[in-house]
Amino acid sequence: MPTPPDIDRLAQLAAPRPEYDGGAGPLAVAPKVFRDELAAAAEWVADYLQEIPQRPVTRPMPSAHRQAMAAGSLPQEGQDLGALLEFVDRAIAPYPTGNGHPAFFAWINSPPSPAGVIAELLATAVNATCGMGEHALMDLERGVLRDLASLAGLEPTAGGVLTSGGSMANLLCLGTARTWFLRQHGVTDGPAYDQAHARLVAYHSDQAHMSVAKAAAVIGLPPWRLRAVPTTPDRSMNVDALRTMVDADRTAGLLPFCVVSSLGSTATGAVDPIEEITQVCHRSGLWHHADGAWGGLGALVPELAPSYRGVAGLDSLTVDPHKSLSVPVGCGAALVTDPSRLRDAFTFRASYLEGDQDWPWMSDYTIELTRPGTRALTLWATLRHLGRSGVAALLQRHQDLAGYMRQRVREHPLLDLCTSGPLPVVCFRLAAHPEAGRQGKTDLHTAVAARVQARGHAYLATVSHDGQTVLRACVCNYLTTTDDVDTLLHEVLAAAEHLQTVY
Template identity: 80%
Template sequence: MLTPPESPGLPLLSVSLPDPGDGTGPLAVDPKKFRDELVVAADWVADYLSRIRQRPVAQPVPLEHRRALAEGGMPQEGQDLGALLEFVGQAVAPYPTGNGHPAFFAWINSPPSPAGVIAELLATAVNATCGMGEHALMDLERGVVRDLAALAGMAPATGGVLTSGGSMANLLCLGAARTWFLRGHEATDGPAYDQAHARLTAYHSDQAHMSVAKAAATIGLPPWRLRAVPTTAERRMDVEALKAMIDADLASGLLPFCVVSNLGSTASGAVDPIEAITQVCRSRGMWHHADGAWGGLGAMVPELAPLYRGVADLDSLTVDPHKTLSVPVGCGAALVTDPDRLREAFTYRASYLDGDQDWPWMSDYTIELTRPGTRALTLWATLHQLGRAGVSSLLQHYQDLARYLSRRVQAHPALELCSDGPLPVVCFRLAAGTALDRPEARADLHTAVAARVQARGHAYLATVCHDGETVLRACFCNYLTTADDVDTLLEEVRAAAQHLSTA
């Protein structure tokens, strides 16, 4: 043992510390007690997921309960582990958003895959920081990113990083696009940067997800330099309008640097013309990023594959495995054809952090330094539970359910189909003769119908703006959903409309 040298005038302090191996301390738990609580928790999880159909789809949180939760309140003395499960069972679990229920059709939220649930627990126990250092889960992340890119149909060299979701992935890809563009113009710092950055413009369709505007704002792009490109009757980006907008900006001295296309719009499931947009970008020295948070893997579905020609030529793509693949929430992906472009945008060095340049730390590809290993393991587990055939079958299942709902709506005398896809989303409305003749009255009725359906708890759908009118919208991304759940939804819509029209 090393003995510290004595310092003149500074007596050595004698400090009594507990033996670190004696199992004491505020977080220590008897191993048997810990194992018993894990078994009880596992039983609770299995029971919760198996009984999901028997509970209401969603249940509002009472105002007093919300206030109590939001106020906090930490006890003076610590509690037994058993109190945790009791708290979740009484204060959290009874108030689901609804996305785990097979009759939930409102938003693109999925239930967790069985493999993902188990992997989440295992990864939490391993507790890796997948941003720095050397850990097997970082290498596993590289592998699952390549697997995702292959499923999407991207170029073999594609790499990237897992993220918290599509919002973060869109931000990273726009940040990489900006750095790439400014490097090409030798304007990465100083006055040259200031002058060039003040003229950057980006483009997206008028059907883009709001996260694109958030990402643009975060990288310093003001709203007036983010262009919303009109869409066609099929809600696909109008390429001729895009060309005209870019050329007008070039003529006025601005610097168009990126186009964001949709591979599955949230409102209607539209897919923008990939090849035509890429051609525009190449001819004008721009980056083409595709937001495929929902529909990025659509090439795996034979009927959708023609819409995805040209994916391999994208510069970057956002995909959310926690949507269509049912990986537990918190797993998105930023896929970049040349992953070095992510590193150029986000690598920073410090004397206390010096990564291996042959095996770069994953923090080099993102703004996060501390990153959970749960993303990589839950994605790996889900992909291996499914296999490529399972991914294709799962996505086809959603297409089949959407087609079934479309046929039911078209055959229903009190309903009218507004749009259906091509991705699995169906927008419909009450027929004019059954929903009052004034458009504004019908829009109000649609809002009221959705609210009543949600409140009854047997099914859940949302509304959306379609050609200036509020209509009903149902999307499919739950592997538990069946045709019976679709029938339940339509019966709930019919009953709600009848109740409201006679009230």
């Protein structure tokens, strides 16, 4: 493990600053110095990404280092640019979350695509504010959103806005659903609005991502009016239960307005029945939003396509390109079949911001006014690098690796496969162990996961499954191979053997 850097020493690599031209202001840098530092940074990035598979998946951060980083240590005098690269190399890079490593199977976090890395730098240099005014990156965003909607199988009318991720996209879509519903009922302001808003009810699967509950809270929906619909044994939403709950709430004088389905639950990769839920929504005048942050593009995969029948009938869909497509972190999408409804919810006017109504500013579709252009360019670059066939092949590769892992688990006498899928996540347990899933004291699966993580050769997570804690591994890294899957299972079994004397 590398020696923790002396943060103060790194911060003091400031003087002298030969690249500073005092006549141009304190941020100015001589062109030659800037080019040299950019070149050095590019070399470092290329080496760093190339060497990730040979490094530990993750390393624990020493307490002293964490405290020093969090304390802040701004020196009186500025530092030269060369200190930045040394700081990142010694203080940041040695302590990754692990999601860049091909043996990382814990959360749905992918490594950055090569095209995305380059595009991020270029977009940062252009530094567009993609919320107001005119800029080519805003028009590029409109086009790449159409591409994304087409990949998802939505209607040709679909559009939307790029977001920081699925949490923001879910928030925008729930806010849009609320505005649409209240407009449908002619209550957009005043006491009538307050009275109607106090009766709004939304529904989601009991496997829904926590961001759905967060979004509901932000738009003013208290927990008691957010219904968790039970699921069937395959972890998909029970549509009969949904129908019963909607009817009961309407009878009670409440106003059901939105159903949020899951296209790839985080826990097990379950996909809710889209067509049947849409039928319930149409019958009762509800908005159907699907959280497909992870699995929103699953219709492109032949084995998944049957589960995505009816996706074109959705009112809105969340997709996270920084998950399944390896676009660098910070790129989600809120897609709406009728984008004008998104704009109805989030357009506000100010005398100092008068946009072109024929080409609306992207801030009209979201709560953000200042928006980075990196999202549009990194997504565009990654999609153009892949092409439509490459997107399908990437998603199929994830499916194939998960299938390989399931088969290995089935074949091993010490492992049991749990219900999961159809997306590329594998939940499994240690077979026939009396203490394997007990709650209370740290159970065996939690201890096994912790030991695997600490050893640094692979990384997986745990999840609650039928009241027990089990092991959970998902595949979303384009660098992952069957060798990495074998390494993971070897590490799990070795950890279990080591811990068997404790349990």
